[in-house]
Amino acid sequence: MTVFEQALARDQRIEPRDTIPDAYRATMIRQIAQHAHSEIIGMQPEGEWITRAPSLRRKAILLAKVQDEAGHGLYLYSAAETLGADRGDLTRRLIEGRQKYSSIFNYPTLTFADVGVIGWLVDGAAICNQVPLCRSSYGPYARAMIRICKEESFHQRQGYELLTTMMGGTAQQRAMVQDAVARWWWPSLMMFGPPDGASPNTAQSMAWKIKRHTNDELRQRFVDMTVPQASALGVTLPDPELRWNEARGQHDFGAPDWDELKRVISGDGPLNHQRLARRRQADADGAWVREAAAAHAARSSSGGTA
Amino acid sequence: MGFDDAYDALTDHDDDSRWAYGTGFTDPLAGVPADVPDGVSRADLATYALMLGDDALILSHRLQQWVTRAPELEDELALANIALDLLGQARLLLSRAAAVAGAGSEDTLAFGRSAGEFHHVRLVERADADFAQLVGRLLVFATWRLALLDRLTALRDPVLAAVAAKGVKEVTYHRDYAAQWVVRLGDGTAVSRERMAAAVSTLRPFLGELFVAGEVESRLGAGGVAVDPGEVLAECRAVFRQVLAAATLDPDGLDPGDGDPGDGDPGDGDPGGTGRDGGERADLVAILEEMQGFARSVPGGVW
Numbered sequence: 001m002t003v004f005e006q007a008l009a010r011d012q013r014i015e016p017r018d019t020i021p022d023a024y025r026a027t028m029i030r031q032i033a034q035h036a037h038s039e040i041i042g043m044q045p046e047g048e049w050i051t052r053a054p055s056l057r058r059k060a061i062l063l064a065k066v067q068d069e070a071g072h073g074l075y076l077y078s079a080a081e082t083l084g085a086d087r088g089d090l091t092r093r094l095i096e097g098r099q100k101y102s103s104i105f106n107y108p109t110l111t112f113a114d115v116g117v118i119g120w121l122v123d124g125a126a127i128c129n130q131v132p133l134c135r136s137s138y139g140p141y142a143r144a145m146i147r148i149c150k151e152e153s154f155h156q157r158q159g160y161e162l163l164t165t166m167m168g169g170t171a172q173q174r175a176m177v178q179d180a181v182a183r184w185w186w187p188s189l190m191m192f193g194p195p196d197g198a199s200p201n202t203a204q205s206m207a208w209k210i211k212r213h214t215n216d217e218l219r220q221r222f223v224d225m226t227v228p229q230a231s232a233l234g235v236t237l238p239d240p241e242l243r244w245n246e247a248r249g250q251h252d253f254g255a256p257d258w259d260e261l262k263r264v265i266s267g268d269g270p271l272n273h274q275r276l277a278r279r280r281q282a283d284a285d286g287a288w289v290r291e292a293a294a295a296h297a298a299r300s301s302s303g304g305t306a
Numbered sequence: 307m308g309f310d311d312a313y314d315a316l317t318d319h320d321d322d323s324r325w326a327y328g329t330g331f332t333d334p335l336a337g338v339p340a341d342v343p344d345g346v347s348r349a350d351l352a353t354y355a356l357m358l359g360d361d362a363l364i365l366s367h368r369l370q371q372w373v374t375r376a377p378e379l380e381d382e383l384a385l386a387n388i389a390l391d392l393l394g395q396a397r398l399l400l401s402r403a404a405a406v407a408g409a410g411s412e413d414t415l416a417f418g419r420s421a422g423e424f425h426h427v428r429l430v431e432r433a434d435a436d437f438a439q440l441v442g443r444l445l446v447f448a449t450w451r452l453a454l455l456d457r458l459t460a461l462r463d464p465v466l467a468a469v470a471a472k473g474v475k476e477v478t479y480h481r482d483y484a485a486q487w488v489v490r491l492g493d494g495t496a497v498s499r500e501r502m503a504a505a506v507s508t509l510r511p512f513l514g515e516l517f518v519a520g521e522v523e524s525r526l527g528a529g530g531v532a533v534d535p536g537e538v539l540a541e542c543r544a545v546f547r548q549v550l551a552a553a554t555l556d557p558d559g560l561d562p563g564d565g566d567p568g569d570g571d572p573g574d575g576d577p578g579g580t581g582r583d584g585g586e587r588a589d590l591v592a593i594l595e596e597m598q599g600f601a602r603s604v605p606g607g608v609w
Contacts, residue, residue, distance in 0.1 A: 043374050043382075050370045054601035055413050055609040056397050059370075060390060066373055067386035074379050087379075112600060112609075162609075169608040278374060286377025288501070289437045292494025293378075299493065 008209055013139035016082040024208055028138050029085045030099070031210060036076035037094045037101035041275050043069045045109045046118055054112055058162065062115060065155050072148050079140040095280045103261060104191050106269030107183070113166060113176035114184070119159015121181070121188040121226065127152050128222045129192065132212035141210075160229065167234055174234075181230070182238045189253075190261045192219040198258075223251050335398065338468040342406055346529050351463060352407040353425060353522045354532050356415070357582060358454075358466070359399030360426035363416060365447055366392035367593055368434065377437055384483055388444070391476040398469045405465075413609075417601040421590045428581035429512040431589045438498070438505035441487035446509055446560060448481035449545045450516050453538035462530045485549045492553025499555075506550070506559040513562040515580045517542070 004021060007014055014020060047066045053059035077087040093099040104122055109115065130149050136142040166173040193199055193215040205211035213221075223242075230237050241254035263269065342348055369389035376382040400412040410418070429447060434440040455477060458470035491502040517539045519527060526532035539562060546560035601607070 040379075047373045050373055051367060051596050052600045054417070054604065054607060056393065056400070056416055058609050060393050060397070063370065063373070063386055063390050063393065067383060067390065070379055070382040070386065074383070077379070165608060170604070170606050172604055173607055282375045282377070285375065286437070288495070288497050289377035289491070292498030293490050295498075296490040296494045 008137055008207075011209070013142065014137050015139045020083070024210075025083050027205070027208070028141065028210060029080055029083050032076055032080040032083075032138075032141055033085065033090045033093070034100050034102075036073045036080065036090065037099060038105065039069045039073040039076060040094075041101045041105045041279065044275055044278060045105055045107070046115050048109055049112055049115050052112070053115075058112075058115075061158055065119075065158070068151050068155070072144075072151070075144040075147065076141075079138075079144045082140045083138075091283065095276060095283055097267065097276065100265065102191060103264040103269060104187050106264050106272045106275060107187050108271055110183070111176045111180065113163070113173070113180040116159045116162035116166065116177065117180040117184045119155050119157075120163055120229070121184050122191070123152050123156040123159060124226060125188045125191040125222050127156060128218050128225070132218075133210075135209075135212055137209035160233070163233055163235075177233075178235050181235045185238050186256045186260075189219055189222070189256045190258075190264075192216070192222065194258060194261065195255075220250055223253050227251055334394075334472050335465060335468055339464045340405060341464070343462040343464075343529070343531060346463070346531050347525065348406050348408070350522045350526050351531065352403045354526055355399045355403035355406065355466065357425040357522070359396045359403060359415075360424050361430055361447075361451070362392040362399065363396035364424070364426045364590075364593060365430040365443075366390075366396060367597055368430065368432075369440075371433070372440065385440075388480050388483065391473075391480070395469060395473050395476070398472075399466075402465045402469070413601075417598045421586045421594055422584040424581075424584045424590065424594075426581050427512070427515050429509070429516065431581060431587065431593070433589065435508075436501060436505070437487075438491055438501040439508060441484045441491065442502065442505040442509055444480060444484035445488050445549060446513065446516075446542075446546070448477050448484055449542050450535075450538065452477040452481055453541045454533050454535065457533040457537065461533065466531070481545075485545075485552075488549050488555075489553045492550070492555045502553065503555055503559070506555060509560060513560065515582070517562055518580075520580075520582050 001009070002019075002021075004014065004019060004024070007018070014024075043066050046062060050059060050063050050066060053062055077090060080090060081087060090099065094101065104125075109118070127149060130145055130152065134142055134145045134149060136145065163177055166177050196202060196214045196216045199215050202211060202214055206214075227237070227242070227244075239254045241252060243252055245252045264272070267273075342351060366389045369385055369392070372385050373382070373389075376385055396416075397412050400415045404410040404412065404415055429443065434443065452474065455470040455473045459467050459474065461467055488502060491498040493499070494502075517535050519532075519534050519536060523532045523534065527534045543562060547557045550559050551557045
């Protein structure tokens, strides 16, 4: 058994100084980078509502939340850099479409209720996915996840609180909430990935302890957690097959449209093009600024202003 | 660190630690008396609070428009933070205006007024064409506001003084951030130097208004409640010269002159008129459509 295998067997963390097999390193870089990309692209759907938020308090909460997401992106790119990756290179891979981000962010945000529903369902699903990653075998990632999960759980509560406030408002507001829940429910279930039978990498990831539960286990946990919250809120989840199964002690629920997930992942979702175009534009528009900073820093460190 | 600690860390209930960058859940005005000082016109004080509040609200809006567009992730964080600080100041100041006037709230003032009822300076209104314009304007605004807030902390309205004391710490950082970027861009590449110099020249027509007291400020100034903006001219001029010199740009590029507002000649790029009196200007109308449109489309909405 190699030192790496022994560490995994003992549930010890793998650290940057350790001898790390190439396949594990490549997989970890990809996993962390995709998570980082998701945080950065994930700023867009809600970010579009900052300037349009209907109260100054909600505007401040939303601005702080979107800022947190940029912060998460920053920690995660740093965690990827401990494996020898370079942030600039990872950004290139994102904007050239060579690395993925979470498919959920390719759906549009049509009203301010979407901000609340993203907090409740999308952040809720992210938390189900991510809390187990606080026990990822890769140390820097696991430690970054602790802080990220804390902030995500705060965002989730804020989203739910916005929805309860809106449900206590006018009929128009209640209709907005219900409409947003209906649109985001299935995409939220897809956040856990394809069903276990169609997820070929799960076994290796479980063996490496960089994935702790299967997609279907996490999806079930999310449904069981969310159903009572929906009922407390007074909204209907758009699944006629959703019901409590006494024998299993869990909810039965319908299957998401897996063909839709495939389409969105392969770049054909409602807003894939727009999301990447925005990121690409920001990168291109900022190039002269980054070049100026580098030129100034080089001149300052060489001790003159020639 | 054992694996189990990760879960323990998630279950602590210290709400402060859940925020990477706080929005201030504690009331920054706790314990501050809210009375209007003797002999001060409530109408004037409310207008003055709106002037200071609208400056922050409108510039915050322009910074919010940069979210997801910054040149680098660190700047995403910094710009969102500055926008959040200014929004926080605006909320306190609009709330003070509503309380002094005895009507409305921060939200009725932000979402219920039309263009003619806003009181910010013209400087904060226009959109940034590029990052050089962003940091150039922020340098001017933060330098000016820091000088105003610093003096306001010693004046007679207890609420404005408390808001100013909180704001001084924030705006000091904003000024530092902007100054560093003006220097990097001015003393960066040929392209950045040209853009920074161009950005500076677009700001000049907006400088005059910053240093001239209107009637409300003059009346309140006499009562020890408002800062005379003419008093901060020398300090601002010195900071602008220092930063532009470090940026290897023309040190007089942001000279506000003798503090007279522009001469109104459109050939000089003078915007004509001041912002303090409001007006149906295209930039402002567009900002308000974006800021107020959704809120107004939900009558009776609670948020």
